[in-house]
Amino acid sequence: MAWRRIPSPAVAEAYDAQATEKKWQQRWADEGAYQVEAEDLRSAYYVLCMYPYPSGPAHQGHVRNYTLGDLTVRYRTMQGNAVLSPIGFDSFGLPAENAAMAAGAHPRAFTEARIAELTASLRRLGAAYDWRRVVRSHDPEYVRWNQVMFEAFLAAGLAYRASAPVNWCPGCQTVLANEQVLADGTCERSGDLVVKKDLEQWFYRITAYAEELLAGLNDLDWPERVKTMQRNWIGRSEGAEMDLVVEGRPDLRVPVFTTRPDTTFGMTYAVLAPEHPLVGVLTTPRQRPAVAALAEQTAHRSEIERQSTEGSLEKRGAFTGSLVVNPFTGGPVPLYVADYVLMSYGTGAVMAVPAEDQRDWDFAGAHHLPVVRTVQPPEGWEGEAYTGEGRKVNSDWLNGLDVATAKAAAIDWLEERGIGRRQVNYRLRDWLISRQRYWGCPIPVIHCSGCGIVPVPIDELPVLAPDDVELTARGQSPLAVHDGFRRVSCPRCGSPAERETDTMDTFVDSSWYFLRFCDPWATDRPFDPRLVEHWMPVDQYIGGITHAILHLLYARFFTRALADTGFSPPDLREPFERLFTQGMIRLGGQAMSKSRGNVVAPSVYFETVGADALRLFHLAVGPPADDVDWTSQTDEVIEGRARFLARVWRLGTTDGCPPGEAGDPMTASAPRDADPTDADQAVLRASHRLIAKVTDSIDRWSFNTAVAALDEHLNSLYRYVQAGPHRRTLDDAVDTLLLLLAPMAPHITAELWERRRGSDVHAQAWPKADPDLARALTTTLVVQVNGKVRDRVEVDPDIDVAEAERLALASAKVHELLGDALPSRIVARPPRLVNLVTP
RNA sequence: GCCCGGGUGGUGGAAUGGUAGACACGGAGGCCUCAAAAGCCUCUGCCCCUCGGGGCGUGCGGGUUCGACUCCCGCCCCGGGCACCA
Numbered sequence: 072m073a074w075r076r077i078p079s080p081a082v083a084e085a086y087d088a089q090a091t092e093k094k095w096q097q098r099w100a101d102e103g104a105y106q107v108e109a110e111d112l113r114s115a116y117y118v119l120c121m122y123p124y125p126s127g128p129a130h131q132g133h134v135r136n137y138t139l140g141d142l143t144v145r146y147r148t149m150q151g152n153a154v155l156s157p158i159g160f161d162s163f164g165l166p167a168e169n170a171a172m173a174a175g176a177h178p179r180a181f182t183e184a185r186i187a188e189l190t191a192s193l194r195r196l197g198a199a200y201d202w203r204r205v206v207r208s209h210d211p212e213y214v215r216w217n218q219v220m221f222e223a224f225l226a227a228g229l230a231y232r233a234s235a236p237v238n239w240c241p242g243c244q245t246v247l248a249n250e251q252v253l254a255d256g257t258c259e260r261s262g263d264l265v266v267k268k269d270l271e272q273w274f275y276r277i278t279a280y281a282e283e284l285l286a287g288l289n290d291l292d293w294p295e296r297v298k299t300m301q302r303n304w305i306g307r308s309e310g311a312e313m314d315l316v317v318e319g320r321p322d323l324r325v326p327v328f329t330t331r332p333d334t335t336f337g338m339t340y341a342v343l344a345p346e347h348p349l350v351g352v353l354t355t356p357r358q359r360p361a362v363a364a365l366a367e368q369t370a371h372r373s374e375i376e377r378q379s380t381e382g383s384l385e386k387r388g389a390f391t392g393s394l395v396v397n398p399f400t401g402g403p404v405p406l407y408v409a410d411y412v413l414m415s416y417g418t419g420a421v422m423a424v425p426a427e428d429q430r431d432w433d434f435a436g437a438h439h440l441p442v443v444r445t446v447q448p449p450e451g452w453e454g455e456a457y458t459g460e461g462r463k464v465n466s467d468w469l470n471g472l473d474v475a476t477a478k479a480a481a482i483d484w485l486e487e488r489g490i491g492r493r494q495v496n497y498r499l500r501d502w503l504i505s506r507q508r509y510w511g512c513p514i515p516v517i518h519c520s521g522c523g524i525v526p527v528p529i530d531e532l533p534v535l536a537p538d539d540v541e542l543t544a545r546g547q548s549p550l551a552v553h554d555g556f557r558r559v560s561c562p563r564c565g566s567p568a569e570r571e572t573d574t575m576d577t578f579v580d581s582s583w584y585f586l587r588f589c590d591p592w593a594t595d596r597p598f599d600p601r602l603v604e605h606w607m608p609v610d611q612y613i614g615g616i617t618h619a620i621l622h623l624l625y626a627r628f629f630t631r632a633l634a635d636t637g638f639s640p641p642d643l644r645e646p647f648e649r650l651f652t653q654g655m656i657r658l659g660g661q662a663m664s665k666s667r668g669n670v671v672a673p674s675v676y677f678e679t680v681g682a683d684a685l686r687l688f689h690l691a692v693g694p695p696a697d698d699v700d701w702t703s704q705t706d707e708v709i710e711g712r713a714r715f716l717a718r719v720w721r722l723g724t725t726d727g728c729p730p731g732e733a734g735d736p737m738t739a740s741a742p743r744d745a746d747p748t749d750a751d752q753a754v755l756r757a758s759h760r761l762i763a764k765v766t767d768s769i770d771r772w773s774f775n776t777a778v779a780a781l782d783e784h785l786n787s788l789y790r791y792v793q794a795g796p797h798r799r800t801l802d803d804a805v806d807t808l809l810l811l812l813a814p815m816a817p818h819i820t821a822e823l824w825e826r827r828r829g830s831d832v833h834a835q836a837w838p839k840a841d842p843d844l845a846r847a848l849t850t851t852l853v854v855q856v857n858g859k860v861r862d863r864v865e866v867d868p869d870i871d872v873a874e875a876e877r878l879a880l881a882s883a884k885v886h887e888l889l890g891d892a893l894p895s896r897i898v899a900r901p902p903r904l905v906n907l908v909t910p
Numbered sequence: 911g912c913c914c915g916g917g918u919g920g921u922g923g924a925a926u927g928g929u930a931g932a933c934a935c936g937g938a939g940g941c942c943u944c945a946a947a948a949g950c951c952u953c954u955g956c957c958c959c960u961c962g963g964g965g966c967g968u969g970c971g972g973g974u975u976c977g978a979c980u981c982c983c984g985c986c987c988c989g990g991g992c993a994c995c996a
Contacts, residue, residue, distance in 0.1 A: 429911095775933085
């Protein structure tokens with residue numbers, strides 16, 4: 072084949088990613104692309120990426136997240152949906168407060184500058200959003216609706232104030248988040264030993280929805296591991312609660328919770344949490360020093376220390392001097408105090424059955440307490456506590472039963488006598504939302520000595536934190552020492568009162584932003600329930616696995632609470648229909664993060680290869696759920712994506728001629744207009760197979776294989792171009808390639824489509840594969856002998872079993888191997904394989 | 911300790927019980943060029959070979975199957991989550 076020179080003006084110009092991307096980003100901004108209304112007649116589809124915390128320009132994790140989201144938005148739009156694609160900023164939070172302190176700026180100014188940076192990066196990535204809908208959690212309107220919801224929850228009993236143990240740093244005179252307490256139990260800032268202290272705090276009653284939050288998981292199209300994490304977090308356990316009578320004090324009862332009421336005959340002692348209210352009453356004078364020492368030691372221990380299994384159990388428990396009665400045997404058993412029993416779970420007291428609980432076994436050993444087995448361990452059992460199945464023994468009227476039957480019988484027995492009842496317990500605790508911080512949404516209540524807790528009247532909302540505060544590293548929240556903010560008169564009685572100075576956990580802000588996106592313009596309520604009804608639930612939610620528990624659980628709770636308080640439609644229970652959790656970007660074995668300082672900024676690539684190439688890299692590098700290691704090879708891989716785009720550009724502008732001056736040697740043959748040949752028909756068929764493959768890959772979130780299919784197709788089109796292509800066939804094939812590539816590389820495809828067709832590629836319908844054309848003309852029949860591949864034959868894809876067998880037996884290779892012997896069995900799976908089995 | 915993931919060439923990965931290694935990066939050779947860059951073409955799992963081909967090969971050991979990266983059982987290693995929850 073002789074290369075032909077293609078005359079000017081087909082001389083190629085090199086692809087200019089900078090200019091092209093800038094042009095289209097400007098146009099999308101000017102046109103308000105991807106703005107959508109509820110009135111849109113197309114079917115509604117809601118795509119949402121977890122709104123970012125604005126910490127500065129986008130990092131690679133953002134790029135990955137928003138590339139996945141943008142692909143979904145553009146793909147769904149081409150599929151014919153009216154796609155809601157909003158963006159916002161999780162703009163309250165401690166990091167801004169700390170950074171503002173260090174920089175001497177106000178958190179608002181600091182945060183808004185970071186939002187501007189992040190916004191610029193998102194636009195530079197070419198991500199499509201309805202920018203009119205931007206929500207920022209520090210906006211006064213957002214604060215206002217947060218506070219309105221708080222008051223509604225308060226009225227509905229879903230918000231309450233209670234005393235709760237918190238991490239208190241005596242040096243800083245403030246409450247610390249768990250994350251701020253170091254592993255050795257000291258404050259990360261002052262180095263002082265952090266203590267547990269009871270303080271009045273605000274809670275949201277998430278436990279009211281424990282059962283529904285658990286049951287609702289079953290119907291969600293979420294990653295199984297995320298659902299498992301939520302199930303474990305909710306931690307439902309079924310069992311019984313029963314009252315233990317104190318020996319010699321028939322007026323006192325110690326309620327205990329157990330998941331194994333069947334083992335009660337084996338209860339040889341009982342244990343109270345050191346904070347248990349009955350400890351004082353039940354400790355005898357002689358035992359008081361030991362019990363007091365234990366309580367003191369527990370209070371000063373960090374959570375981590377206390378939960379460690381290190382350290383001798385003798386020193387972690389003490390006898391109270393009192394005895395309680397085992398209700399099943401009627402016999403007295405000693406009552407202990409131990410730090411491994413937590414006041415916050417169950418009743419803060421347990422019955423101990425060392426034979427069927429390893430922790431009780433260990434404690435019993437350390438304190439020389441008896442062990443009575445109530446389940447017969449299997450033959451040859453050499454372990455200690457036995458928690459498995461078996462027949463009941465040493466259990467009087469339960470003897471011989473299996474564990475499940477005995478459980479039910481034991482509970483019935485307790486209920487008949489009125490000393491116990493069936494009980495379900497949850498590990499889930501109510502959500503402590505109070506933060507002694509400045510940069511957050513103020514909790515809108517006033518404390519009046521006469522009236523108690525009085526909500527700020529709705530028409531006075533929002534309560535906004537004053538700007539004239541001094542943010543210092545030490546001491547209380549600046550709000551608590553700001554008299555202008557704190558001192559108010561009671562809205563009810565008018566007497567001097569104090570304003571609440573705690574702010575809300577920022578997870579409150581992120582628990583309903585997706586609802587506000589449906590109607591960000593509402594001024595008389597947080598959102599119009601009809602608009603929420605139209606768009607919700609989110610059809611596809613995309614974000615990091617780091618939010619698998621807290622954010623997703625809180626948002627699920629909030630959605631239900633808002634439905635039940637009349638803000639949103641009553642049947643809207645689940646906010647996120649489908650969830651995708653993307654993998655992390657790692658550098659040097661660690662998650663890339665600004666705080667660690669191991670980031671490779673996207674801006675470098677925006678300025679060189681462009682956003683399309685970087686987006687393609689993130690899609691092609693591997694399954695989107697997997698982590699990505701950023702290595703010394705990564706830049707070369709990204710350049711490979713830019714090379715791919717340059718080839719697309721050349722194919723789309725000059726039928727594949729290389730860039731350069733007129734007169735350069737061409738590698739392509741000039742297209743023909745004559746009737747299509749078989750080779751042309753093959754290209755048409757390949758295009759339809761490509762459509763089917765890419766569509767299927769995208770639907771399965773297998774973007775890396777979708778990109779691979781496009782690579783493969785482009786390579787084959789280059790071979791086709793050199794062999795002398797057919798004008799119309801080539802143009803159609805290139806158009807198909809551009810359509811399929813458009814959601815992944817939106818700029819270059821928009822530019823090429825405009826030049827070739829004069830219209831907007833993103834407004835085109837997603838191509839459909841013609842099943843007849845997508846079917847291959849021939850397929851490779853593999854001939855195996857005893858499972859080993861010995862020959863390959865090109866066959867019609869529709870051949871039957873008999874024909875497949877005939878072709879296999881006709882193979883010269885098979886004759887060579889088998890000689891005259893006949894196979895004892897032939898397994899034919901036309902058109903893919905025939906396996907000849909010899910004895 | 912418990913619960914999830916995962917282990918495939920030099921590298922990232924592909925293969926929904928049916929040709930293991932698609933595609934890409936890297937590497938080798940060639941074309942073009944005064945030269946280079948760019949571009950284009952060919953090869954690239956390991957071992958053996960008479961260059962026809964043959965053997966081995968998806969962490970390890972078993973099993974099911976005509977056939978296993980894929981399913982089952984038991985281990986090893988790596989990553990993550992939870993961790994005294996009664």
